[in-house]
Amino acid sequence: MPSHHVKINAAIMKIWDIDGVRFIVDKRVRDFNVINAVTLLKHIVSLGGCSAEEPALTKLAEKCLDLLMDSVSVWEPWSIATALHSLAHLHVGSVFPGLIHELVRVSVTKAVDSNPQDRAMVMWSIATLGMQKPDVMERLCAASIDQLDNFKPQELAMMMWSLAKLGIQTHEVMGSLCTASIDQLDDFKPQALAMMMWSLATLGMQKPDVMERLCAASMRQLDHFKPQDLAMTMLSLAKLGIRKREVMESLCAASIDQLDDFKPQELTMMMWSLAVLDIRKQIRQPSIRERLGTVVLAQIDSFTARGIGMVIWSFDKLGISPEVVDRLRTASMAQLNDLTPQEFGPWCYTKDALFKMVAGYLLPANLLEEDNLVVSADGSPVRAVSVEPSPLENQDMVRLTTSSAFLEVTQGHGVMVPRGAKIQKVQAGTLQIGDTVIISGNEEQKLTNVDPFTKYAQVYRITFAPDKPVESFHLISDVAILSRGNFSRQTQRGPRRVQHNRSRALDVETIPSTDDGF
DSSP, rough: OHHHHHHHHHHHHTTTTTTHHHHHHHHHHGGGOOHHHHHHHHHHTTTTTOOTTTTTHHHHHHHHHHHHHHHHOOOHHHHHHHHHHHHHHTTTTTTHHHHHHHHHHHHHGGGGGHHHHHOOOOOOOOHTTOOOOOOHHHHHHHHHHHGGGGGOOOHHHHHHHHHTTTTTHHHHHHHHHHHHTTTGGGGSSSSHHHHHHHHHHHHHHHHHHHHHHHHHHHHHHHGGGHHHHHHHHHHHHHTTTOOHHHHHHHHHHHHOOOOOOOOHHHHHHHHOOOOOHHGGGOOSSHHHHHHHHHHHHHGGSSOOHHHHHHHHHHHHHHTHHHHHHHHHHHHHHEEEEEEEEEOSSSSSSOOOEEETTTTEEEGGGGGGGGEEEBBBBTTHHHHHHEEEEEESEEEEEEEEEEOOOOOEEEETEEEEEETTEEEEEEEEOOOOTEEEEEGGEEEEEESSEEEEEEEEEEEEEEEEESOOOOEEEEESOOSSSSOOOOOOOOOOOOOOOOOTTTTOOOOGSSSOOOOOOO
Protein backbone atom coordinates (compact mmCIF):
# COMPACT_ATOMS: atom_id res chain seq x y z
CA MET A 1 0.00 0.00 0.00
CA PRO A 2 1.46 3.41 -0.98
CA SER A 3 2.85 5.47 1.88
CA HIS A 4 0.13 8.17 1.70
CA HIS A 5 -2.57 5.50 2.09
CA VAL A 6 -0.67 4.10 5.07
CA LYS A 7 -0.65 7.58 6.59
CA ILE A 8 -4.39 7.95 5.97
CA ASN A 9 -5.03 4.66 7.77
CA ALA A 10 -2.86 5.78 10.68
CA ALA A 11 -4.85 9.01 10.90
CA ILE A 12 -8.14 7.10 10.84
CA MET A 13 -7.11 4.97 13.80
CA LYS A 14 -6.44 8.12 15.86
CA ILE A 15 -10.00 9.41 15.38
CA TRP A 16 -12.02 9.25 18.59
CA ASP A 17 -15.33 10.96 17.73
CA ILE A 18 -17.64 11.79 14.84
CA ASP A 19 -16.06 15.23 14.40
CA GLY A 20 -12.82 13.48 13.52
CA VAL A 21 -14.67 11.38 10.97
CA ARG A 22 -16.15 14.49 9.39
CA PHE A 23 -12.73 16.16 9.24
CA ILE A 24 -10.90 13.31 7.52
CA VAL A 25 -13.77 12.71 5.07
CA ASP A 26 -13.87 16.40 4.11
CA LYS A 27 -10.10 16.60 3.69
CA ARG A 28 -9.01 13.22 2.37
CA VAL A 29 -11.91 11.09 1.07
CA ARG A 30 -10.89 11.79 -2.56
CA ASP A 31 -7.58 10.07 -1.86
CA PHE A 32 -9.05 6.99 -0.16
CA ASN A 33 -8.34 3.56 -1.50
CA VAL A 34 -10.44 0.50 -0.63
CA ILE A 35 -8.51 -0.25 2.57
CA ASN A 36 -8.92 3.35 3.78
CA ALA A 37 -12.66 3.38 3.08
CA VAL A 38 -13.32 0.03 4.74
CA THR A 39 -11.11 0.86 7.71
CA LEU A 40 -13.05 4.07 8.33
CA LEU A 41 -16.41 2.28 8.06
CA LYS A 42 -15.26 -0.26 10.63
CA HIS A 43 -13.87 2.49 12.87
CA ILE A 44 -17.18 4.37 12.81
CA VAL A 45 -18.83 1.22 14.18
CA SER A 46 -16.21 0.95 16.92
CA LEU A 47 -16.94 4.56 17.90
CA GLY A 48 -20.57 3.64 18.53
CA GLY A 49 -21.96 4.42 15.08
CA CYS A 50 -23.62 7.56 13.80
CA SER A 51 -26.87 8.75 12.30
CA ALA A 52 -27.82 7.21 8.97
CA GLU A 53 -28.27 10.77 7.69
CA GLU A 54 -24.73 11.79 8.68
CA PRO A 55 -23.25 13.64 5.64
CA ALA A 56 -19.78 12.19 6.24
CA LEU A 57 -21.21 8.66 6.12
CA THR A 58 -23.01 9.48 2.86
CA LYS A 59 -19.78 10.75 1.28
CA LEU A 60 -17.92 7.67 2.49
CA ALA A 61 -20.59 5.32 1.07
CA GLU A 62 -20.46 7.14 -2.26
CA LYS A 63 -16.68 6.71 -2.29
CA CYS A 64 -17.04 2.99 -1.58
CA LEU A 65 -19.49 2.60 -4.46
CA ASP A 66 -17.17 4.52 -6.80
CA LEU A 67 -14.26 2.27 -5.84
CA LEU A 68 -16.42 -0.80 -6.33
CA MET A 69 -17.59 0.27 -9.76
CA ASP A 70 -14.10 1.32 -10.85
CA SER A 71 -12.45 -2.01 -10.13
CA VAL A 72 -13.96 -5.06 -8.46
CA SER A 73 -10.59 -6.80 -8.53
CA VAL A 74 -9.09 -4.54 -5.84
CA TRP A 75 -11.83 -5.59 -3.42
CA GLU A 76 -10.62 -8.62 -1.51
CA PRO A 77 -13.17 -10.92 0.21
CA TRP A 78 -12.24 -9.50 3.62
CA SER A 79 -12.89 -5.92 2.50
CA ILE A 80 -16.29 -6.84 1.05
CA ALA A 81 -17.25 -8.73 4.21
CA THR A 82 -16.02 -5.97 6.51
CA ALA A 83 -17.82 -3.25 4.57
CA LEU A 84 -21.10 -5.19 4.61
CA HIS A 85 -20.67 -6.04 8.29
CA SER A 86 -20.11 -2.39 9.14
CA LEU A 87 -23.06 -1.14 7.09
CA ALA A 88 -25.31 -3.74 8.73
CA HIS A 89 -24.18 -2.63 12.18
CA LEU A 90 -24.98 0.95 11.20
CA HIS A 91 -28.53 -0.04 10.09
CA VAL A 92 -28.30 1.82 6.79
CA GLY A 93 -29.76 -0.79 4.45
CA SER A 94 -32.50 1.54 3.21
CA VAL A 95 -30.13 4.51 2.94
CA PHE A 96 -27.47 2.97 0.69
CA PRO A 97 -29.25 0.13 -1.15
CA GLY A 98 -27.13 0.47 -4.29
CA LEU A 99 -23.85 0.00 -2.45
CA ILE A 100 -25.13 -2.87 -0.33
CA HIS A 101 -26.65 -4.80 -3.22
CA GLU A 102 -23.46 -4.39 -5.23
CA LEU A 103 -21.34 -5.61 -2.31
CA VAL A 104 -23.59 -8.66 -1.92
CA ARG A 105 -23.40 -9.39 -5.64
CA VAL A 106 -19.62 -9.20 -5.66
CA SER A 107 -19.36 -11.31 -2.50
CA VAL A 108 -20.83 -14.27 -4.39
CA THR A 109 -18.29 -14.01 -7.19
CA LYS A 110 -15.50 -14.17 -4.62
CA ALA A 111 -17.08 -16.78 -2.32
CA VAL A 112 -14.69 -19.56 -3.34
CA ASP A 113 -11.68 -17.43 -2.44
CA SER A 114 -13.11 -16.17 0.86
CA ASN A 115 -12.32 -17.64 4.26
CA PRO A 116 -14.88 -18.89 6.84
CA GLN A 117 -14.95 -15.60 8.71
CA ASP A 118 -15.65 -13.63 5.52
CA ARG A 119 -18.53 -15.90 4.51
CA ALA A 120 -20.05 -15.86 7.98
CA MET A 121 -19.86 -12.07 8.12
CA VAL A 122 -21.52 -11.72 4.70
CA MET A 123 -24.35 -14.08 5.71
CA TRP A 124 -24.83 -12.27 9.02
CA SER A 125 -24.96 -8.93 7.19
CA ILE A 126 -27.53 -10.14 4.66
CA ALA A 127 -29.74 -11.46 7.48
CA THR A 128 -29.32 -8.38 9.67
CA LEU A 129 -30.26 -6.13 6.75
CA GLY A 130 -33.33 -8.32 6.11
CA MET A 131 -32.38 -8.98 2.50
CA GLN A 132 -34.23 -11.88 0.87
CA LYS A 133 -31.33 -13.38 -1.06
CA PRO A 134 -31.89 -17.16 -0.94
CA ASP A 135 -29.72 -17.74 -4.01
CA VAL A 136 -26.80 -15.86 -2.44
CA MET A 137 -27.20 -17.69 0.87
CA GLU A 138 -27.34 -21.01 -0.97
CA ARG A 139 -24.11 -20.31 -2.83
CA LEU A 140 -22.33 -19.18 0.34
CA CYS A 141 -23.48 -22.34 2.12
CA ALA A 142 -22.38 -24.49 -0.82
CA ALA A 143 -18.92 -22.90 -0.71
CA SER A 144 -18.70 -23.61 3.03
CA ILE A 145 -20.27 -27.04 3.52
CA ASP A 146 -17.10 -29.04 2.83
CA GLN A 147 -14.95 -26.74 4.95
CA LEU A 148 -16.97 -26.56 8.17
CA ASP A 149 -14.20 -28.24 10.15
CA ASN A 150 -12.21 -25.04 9.59
CA PHE A 151 -14.96 -22.80 11.00
CA LYS A 152 -14.62 -21.38 14.48
CA PRO A 153 -17.54 -21.48 16.94
CA GLN A 154 -18.52 -17.86 16.35
CA GLU A 155 -18.59 -18.40 12.59
CA LEU A 156 -20.75 -21.51 12.88
CA ALA A 157 -23.17 -19.69 15.18
CA MET A 158 -23.35 -16.72 12.82
CA MET A 159 -24.20 -18.97 9.87
CA MET A 160 -26.97 -20.75 11.79
CA TRP A 161 -28.38 -17.48 13.10
CA SER A 162 -28.39 -16.00 9.59
CA LEU A 163 -30.29 -18.91 8.06
CA ALA A 164 -32.83 -18.90 10.89
CA LYS A 165 -33.26 -15.12 10.80
CA LEU A 166 -34.24 -15.32 7.12
CA GLY A 167 -36.35 -18.45 7.62
CA ILE A 168 -34.21 -20.54 5.26
CA GLN A 169 -34.87 -24.09 6.37
CA THR A 170 -32.14 -26.25 4.90
CA HIS A 171 -32.01 -29.46 6.95
CA GLU A 172 -28.83 -30.69 5.26
CA VAL A 173 -26.90 -27.47 5.91
CA MET A 174 -28.22 -27.03 9.46
CA GLY A 175 -27.44 -30.68 10.17
CA SER A 176 -23.88 -30.22 8.95
CA LEU A 177 -23.50 -27.04 11.01
CA CYS A 178 -24.72 -28.86 14.11
CA THR A 179 -22.32 -31.74 13.51
CA ALA A 180 -19.41 -29.32 13.10
CA SER A 181 -20.44 -27.48 16.27
CA ILE A 182 -20.93 -30.40 18.64
CA ASP A 183 -17.23 -31.15 19.18
CA GLN A 184 -16.50 -27.46 19.76
CA LEU A 185 -19.31 -26.63 22.20
CA ASP A 186 -16.95 -26.05 25.11
CA ASP A 187 -15.31 -23.32 23.00
CA PHE A 188 -18.64 -21.60 22.28
CA LYS A 189 -19.23 -18.39 24.18
CA PRO A 190 -22.58 -18.05 26.01
CA GLN A 191 -23.96 -15.81 23.30
CA ALA A 192 -23.11 -18.32 20.58
CA LEU A 193 -24.72 -21.16 22.56
CA ALA A 194 -27.90 -19.11 23.01
CA MET A 195 -28.05 -18.16 19.35
CA MET A 196 -27.49 -21.74 18.20
CA MET A 197 -30.45 -22.81 20.36
CA TRP A 198 -32.50 -19.89 19.04
CA SER A 199 -31.71 -20.86 15.46
CA LEU A 200 -32.89 -24.43 15.91
CA ALA A 201 -36.02 -23.28 17.74
CA THR A 202 -36.84 -20.62 15.15
CA LEU A 203 -36.65 -23.19 12.35
CA GLY A 204 -38.64 -25.68 14.42
CA MET A 205 -35.89 -28.30 14.22
CA GLN A 206 -36.27 -30.99 16.86
CA LYS A 207 -32.75 -32.27 17.47
CA PRO A 208 -32.85 -33.86 20.95
CA ASP A 209 -29.21 -34.99 21.00
CA VAL A 210 -27.96 -31.56 19.92
CA MET A 211 -30.19 -29.74 22.43
CA GLU A 212 -29.02 -32.08 25.19
CA ARG A 213 -25.40 -31.19 24.45
CA LEU A 214 -26.24 -27.49 24.16
CA CYS A 215 -28.00 -27.51 27.53
CA ALA A 216 -25.06 -29.26 29.18
CA ALA A 217 -22.59 -26.78 27.68
CA SER A 218 -24.81 -23.87 28.77
CA MET A 219 -24.95 -25.12 32.36
CA ARG A 220 -21.15 -25.28 32.46
CA GLN A 221 -20.94 -21.62 31.46
CA LEU A 222 -24.05 -20.35 33.24
CA ASP A 223 -22.10 -17.94 35.47
CA HIS A 224 -21.05 -16.04 32.33
CA PHE A 225 -24.50 -15.74 30.75
CA LYS A 226 -25.83 -12.22 30.30
CA PRO A 227 -29.57 -11.33 30.46
CA GLN A 228 -30.05 -11.70 26.72
CA ASP A 229 -28.31 -15.09 26.67
CA LEU A 230 -30.50 -16.30 29.53
CA ALA A 231 -33.72 -15.00 27.98
CA MET A 232 -32.97 -16.41 24.51
CA THR A 233 -32.05 -19.82 25.94
CA MET A 234 -35.27 -20.02 27.96
CA LEU A 235 -37.30 -18.86 24.97
CA SER A 236 -35.74 -21.52 22.74
CA LEU A 237 -36.51 -24.33 25.18
CA ALA A 238 -40.08 -23.11 25.58
CA LYS A 239 -40.56 -22.70 21.85
CA LEU A 240 -39.50 -26.29 21.26
CA GLY A 241 -41.53 -27.50 24.25
CA ILE A 242 -38.44 -28.99 25.92
CA ARG A 243 -39.27 -29.56 29.59
CA LYS A 244 -35.82 -29.78 31.15
CA ARG A 245 -36.93 -28.62 34.58
CA GLU A 246 -33.48 -28.56 36.20
CA VAL A 247 -32.05 -26.54 33.33
CA MET A 248 -34.96 -24.06 33.38
CA GLU A 249 -34.78 -23.67 37.15
CA SER A 250 -31.04 -22.98 36.92
CA LEU A 251 -31.62 -20.42 34.15
CA CYS A 252 -34.37 -18.83 36.23
CA ALA A 253 -32.16 -18.61 39.31
CA ALA A 254 -29.35 -17.02 37.27
CA SER A 255 -31.86 -14.57 35.77
CA ILE A 256 -33.19 -13.48 39.14
CA ASP A 257 -29.63 -12.64 40.20
CA GLN A 258 -29.37 -10.25 37.22
CA LEU A 259 -32.99 -9.13 37.10
CA ASP A 260 -32.23 -5.41 37.38
CA ASP A 261 -30.20 -5.61 34.16
CA PHE A 262 -32.99 -7.21 32.09
CA LYS A 263 -34.53 -5.08 29.34
CA PRO A 264 -38.32 -5.17 28.73
CA GLN A 265 -38.01 -7.61 25.85
CA GLU A 266 -35.83 -9.95 27.90
CA LEU A 267 -38.27 -9.80 30.81
CA THR A 268 -41.09 -10.66 28.40
CA MET A 269 -39.17 -13.61 26.99
CA MET A 270 -38.25 -14.88 30.45
CA MET A 271 -41.75 -14.63 31.92
CA TRP A 272 -43.42 -16.17 28.88
CA SER A 273 -41.00 -19.12 28.88
CA LEU A 274 -41.52 -19.79 32.60
CA ALA A 275 -45.29 -19.69 32.13
CA VAL A 276 -45.32 -21.96 29.07
CA LEU A 277 -43.14 -24.58 30.77
CA ASP A 278 -44.83 -24.01 34.15
CA ILE A 279 -41.62 -23.32 36.07
CA ARG A 280 -42.78 -22.11 39.49
CA LYS A 281 -40.26 -23.46 42.01
CA GLN A 282 -37.81 -20.57 41.73
CA ILE A 283 -40.49 -17.89 42.04
CA ARG A 284 -42.54 -19.24 44.96
CA GLN A 285 -40.93 -16.96 47.53
CA PRO A 286 -42.99 -13.78 48.09
CA SER A 287 -39.83 -11.66 47.97
CA ILE A 288 -38.96 -12.93 44.48
CA ARG A 289 -42.51 -12.45 43.19
CA GLU A 290 -42.52 -8.91 44.56
CA ARG A 291 -39.20 -8.21 42.90
CA LEU A 292 -40.40 -9.48 39.54
CA GLY A 293 -43.38 -7.16 39.74
CA THR A 294 -41.24 -4.22 40.83
CA VAL A 295 -38.75 -4.68 37.98
CA VAL A 296 -41.52 -4.92 35.38
CA LEU A 297 -43.35 -1.86 36.71
CA ALA A 298 -40.12 0.17 36.81
CA GLN A 299 -39.79 -0.26 33.04
CA ILE A 300 -43.48 -0.23 32.14
CA ASP A 301 -43.19 2.83 29.88
CA SER A 302 -40.64 0.98 27.74
CA PHE A 303 -42.84 -2.07 27.11
CA THR A 304 -44.82 -2.40 23.89
CA ALA A 305 -48.53 -3.16 24.14
CA ARG A 306 -47.76 -6.67 22.89
CA GLY A 307 -45.07 -7.09 25.54
CA ILE A 308 -47.39 -5.95 28.31
CA GLY A 309 -50.04 -8.40 27.14
CA MET A 310 -47.58 -11.27 27.16
CA VAL A 311 -46.33 -10.40 30.66
CA ILE A 312 -49.90 -10.17 31.96
CA TRP A 313 -50.67 -13.56 30.46
CA SER A 314 -47.50 -14.99 32.03
CA PHE A 315 -48.17 -13.46 35.45
CA ASP A 316 -51.72 -14.81 35.37
CA LYS A 317 -50.45 -18.30 34.52
CA LEU A 318 -47.82 -18.21 37.26
CA GLY A 319 -50.08 -16.59 39.85
CA ILE A 320 -47.82 -13.58 40.35
CA SER A 321 -49.01 -10.35 42.00
CA PRO A 322 -52.62 -9.53 41.03
CA GLU A 323 -51.90 -5.90 41.96
CA VAL A 324 -49.13 -5.71 39.37
CA VAL A 325 -51.37 -7.36 36.78
CA ASP A 326 -54.03 -4.70 37.37
CA ARG A 327 -51.50 -1.93 36.83
CA LEU A 328 -50.20 -3.64 33.69
CA ARG A 329 -53.73 -3.88 32.32
CA THR A 330 -54.22 -0.16 32.87
CA ALA A 331 -50.93 0.58 31.08
CA SER A 332 -51.87 -1.74 28.21
CA MET A 333 -55.22 -0.09 27.60
CA ALA A 334 -53.58 3.36 27.78
CA GLN A 335 -51.57 2.41 24.69
CA LEU A 336 -54.66 1.80 22.58
CA ASN A 337 -54.56 5.39 21.36
CA ASP A 338 -51.30 4.55 19.59
CA LEU A 339 -52.77 1.56 17.79
CA THR A 340 -55.09 1.29 14.82
CA PRO A 341 -57.82 -1.35 14.72
CA GLN A 342 -58.18 -3.76 11.84
CA GLU A 343 -61.26 -5.87 11.32
CA PHE A 344 -60.53 -9.52 10.72
CA GLY A 345 -62.90 -12.40 10.28
CA PRO A 346 -62.69 -15.63 12.22
CA TRP A 347 -59.73 -17.13 10.31
CA CYS A 348 -56.05 -16.51 9.50
CA TYR A 349 -54.73 -14.01 11.97
CA THR A 350 -51.04 -13.21 11.75
CA LYS A 351 -48.70 -13.10 14.71
CA ASP A 352 -49.08 -9.31 14.77
CA ALA A 353 -52.80 -9.46 15.56
CA LEU A 354 -53.41 -8.08 19.07
CA PHE A 355 -56.83 -8.73 20.59
CA LYS A 356 -58.50 -6.51 23.17
CA MET A 357 -59.42 -8.86 25.99
CA VAL A 358 -62.53 -8.39 28.12
CA ALA A 359 -60.18 -8.56 31.13
CA GLY A 360 -58.68 -5.27 29.98
CA TYR A 361 -55.41 -5.95 28.19
CA LEU A 362 -54.03 -6.80 24.75
CA LEU A 363 -53.01 -10.34 23.84
CA PRO A 364 -51.31 -11.56 20.63
CA ALA A 365 -53.00 -14.24 18.55
CA ASN A 366 -50.46 -16.93 19.41
CA LEU A 367 -51.28 -16.66 23.12
CA LEU A 368 -55.04 -16.71 22.70
CA GLU A 369 -56.68 -19.86 24.08
CA GLU A 370 -60.07 -21.49 23.80
CA ASP A 371 -62.79 -19.89 25.94
CA ASN A 372 -60.89 -16.59 26.21
CA LEU A 373 -63.26 -13.63 26.01
CA VAL A 374 -62.40 -10.97 23.42
CA VAL A 375 -64.01 -7.58 22.79
CA SER A 376 -65.72 -7.54 19.39
CA ALA A 377 -65.89 -4.53 17.05
CA ASP A 378 -69.24 -3.46 18.51
CA GLY A 379 -67.94 -3.67 22.08
CA SER A 380 -69.71 -6.89 23.07
CA PRO A 381 -67.79 -9.96 24.27
CA VAL A 382 -67.19 -12.95 22.01
CA ARG A 383 -65.65 -16.28 22.96
CA ALA A 384 -62.76 -17.97 21.16
CA VAL A 385 -64.16 -21.42 20.47
CA SER A 386 -61.13 -22.70 18.56
CA VAL A 387 -57.56 -21.52 18.06
CA GLU A 388 -55.71 -23.42 15.36
CA PRO A 389 -52.06 -22.57 14.66
CA SER A 390 -50.79 -23.60 11.27
CA PRO A 391 -47.53 -25.58 11.02
CA LEU A 392 -44.38 -23.48 11.18
CA GLU A 393 -43.72 -23.39 7.45
CA ASN A 394 -43.34 -21.15 4.43
CA GLN A 395 -46.43 -18.96 4.07
CA ASP A 396 -47.43 -17.10 0.91
CA MET A 397 -47.72 -13.53 2.18
CA VAL A 398 -48.32 -10.10 0.67
CA ARG A 399 -47.60 -6.55 1.83
CA LEU A 400 -50.21 -4.00 0.79
CA THR A 401 -49.43 -0.29 0.97
CA THR A 402 -51.45 2.85 0.29
CA SER A 403 -50.40 6.46 0.78
CA SER A 404 -51.13 6.16 4.51
CA ALA A 405 -51.86 2.52 5.35
CA PHE A 406 -50.02 -0.79 5.49
CA LEU A 407 -51.08 -4.41 5.86
CA GLU A 408 -49.09 -7.66 5.85
CA VAL A 409 -51.22 -10.81 5.58
CA THR A 410 -51.43 -14.21 3.93
CA GLN A 411 -52.36 -14.04 0.26
CA GLY A 412 -55.66 -15.78 0.97
CA HIS A 413 -56.69 -13.27 3.62
CA GLY A 414 -59.79 -11.22 2.85
CA VAL A 415 -59.32 -7.49 2.28
CA MET A 416 -62.23 -5.04 2.13
CA VAL A 417 -62.75 -3.29 -1.22
CA PRO A 418 -65.57 -1.16 -2.68
CA ARG A 419 -67.80 -2.79 -5.30
CA GLY A 420 -70.32 -0.22 -6.49
CA ALA A 421 -72.32 0.88 -3.46
CA LYS A 422 -71.25 -2.14 -1.42
CA ILE A 423 -68.12 -3.21 0.39
CA GLN A 424 -66.96 -6.78 -0.03
CA LYS A 425 -63.84 -8.81 0.58
CA VAL A 426 -61.37 -10.16 -1.96
CA GLN A 427 -58.27 -12.25 -1.46
CA ALA A 428 -55.24 -10.10 -0.71
CA GLY A 429 -53.13 -11.99 -3.24
CA THR A 430 -55.40 -10.99 -6.12
CA LEU A 431 -54.99 -7.24 -5.58
CA GLN A 432 -52.81 -5.09 -7.84
CA ILE A 433 -51.26 -1.64 -7.70
CA GLY A 434 -53.99 0.91 -8.37
CA ASP A 435 -56.81 -1.17 -6.85
CA THR A 436 -58.94 0.64 -4.27
CA VAL A 437 -59.17 -0.68 -0.71
CA ILE A 438 -61.02 0.45 2.40
CA ILE A 439 -58.88 1.90 5.18
CA SER A 440 -59.63 3.12 8.70
CA GLY A 441 -62.67 5.37 8.90
CA ASN A 442 -64.22 3.56 5.91
CA GLU A 443 -62.22 5.78 3.55
CA GLU A 444 -61.01 4.65 0.15
CA GLN A 445 -57.38 4.68 -0.99
CA LYS A 446 -55.54 3.17 -3.94
CA LEU A 447 -52.75 0.67 -3.45
CA THR A 448 -49.34 2.14 -4.18
CA ASN A 449 -47.45 -1.11 -3.67
CA VAL A 450 -48.27 -4.83 -3.69
CA ASP A 451 -45.35 -6.97 -2.59
CA PRO A 452 -45.90 -10.76 -2.55
CA PHE A 453 -43.28 -12.78 -0.66
CA THR A 454 -42.75 -16.02 1.23
CA LYS A 455 -42.22 -16.04 4.98
CA TYR A 456 -41.39 -18.88 7.35
CA ALA A 457 -44.01 -18.39 10.05
CA GLN A 458 -47.26 -19.51 11.62
CA VAL A 459 -50.73 -18.09 11.06
CA TYR A 460 -53.63 -18.63 13.42
CA ARG A 461 -57.14 -19.70 12.48
CA ILE A 462 -59.50 -18.47 15.16
CA THR A 463 -63.25 -18.92 15.39
CA PHE A 464 -65.37 -16.70 17.66
CA ALA A 465 -68.88 -17.19 18.96
CA PRO A 466 -71.02 -15.36 18.26
CA ASP A 467 -69.57 -14.83 14.81
CA LYS A 468 -68.91 -11.09 14.88
CA PRO A 469 -66.11 -8.93 13.46
CA VAL A 470 -63.33 -8.60 15.99
CA GLU A 471 -60.91 -5.72 16.24
CA SER A 472 -57.25 -6.59 16.16
CA PHE A 473 -54.53 -4.03 16.52
CA HIS A 474 -51.34 -3.57 14.58
CA LEU A 475 -48.16 -1.83 15.66
CA ILE A 476 -46.89 -1.51 12.09
CA SER A 477 -48.75 1.55 10.78
CA ASP A 478 -50.87 4.43 11.98
CA VAL A 479 -53.68 3.58 9.55
CA ALA A 480 -55.17 0.17 8.81
CA ILE A 481 -56.37 -1.49 5.62
CA LEU A 482 -59.56 -3.20 6.75
CA SER A 483 -59.71 -6.95 6.32
CA ARG A 484 -61.61 -10.06 7.27
CA GLY A 485 -60.56 -13.66 7.43
CA ASN A 486 -61.26 -16.45 4.94
CA PHE A 487 -64.00 -18.09 7.02
CA SER A 488 -65.81 -20.80 5.10
CA ARG A 489 -69.35 -21.81 5.95
CA GLN A 490 -69.03 -25.16 4.23
CA THR A 491 -70.33 -28.14 6.16
CA GLN A 492 -67.82 -29.75 8.50
CA ARG A 493 -67.86 -33.34 9.71
CA GLY A 494 -68.06 -32.19 13.30
CA PRO A 495 -66.95 -29.46 15.63
CA ARG A 496 -63.20 -29.10 15.71
CA ARG A 497 -61.60 -28.10 18.96
CA VAL A 498 -57.88 -27.67 19.26
CA GLN A 499 -56.48 -28.56 22.66
CA HIS A 500 -53.65 -26.33 23.82
CA ASN A 501 -51.15 -27.12 26.50
CA ARG A 502 -48.65 -24.88 28.11
CA SER A 503 -45.84 -26.02 25.86
CA ARG A 504 -47.52 -24.52 22.79
CA ALA A 505 -44.82 -22.94 20.67
CA LEU A 506 -44.28 -19.20 20.47
CA ASP A 507 -43.29 -17.69 17.15
CA VAL A 508 -40.02 -16.05 18.14
CA GLU A 509 -40.80 -13.14 15.84
CA THR A 510 -43.71 -12.17 18.11
CA ILE A 511 -41.02 -10.58 20.23
CA PRO A 512 -39.13 -7.73 18.57
CA SER A 513 -35.61 -8.75 17.63
CA THR A 514 -32.88 -7.91 20.10
CA ASP A 515 -29.34 -6.78 19.49
CA ASP A 516 -27.72 -10.20 19.44
CA GLY A 517 -24.25 -8.70 19.33
CA PHE A 518 -22.88 -10.77 16.44
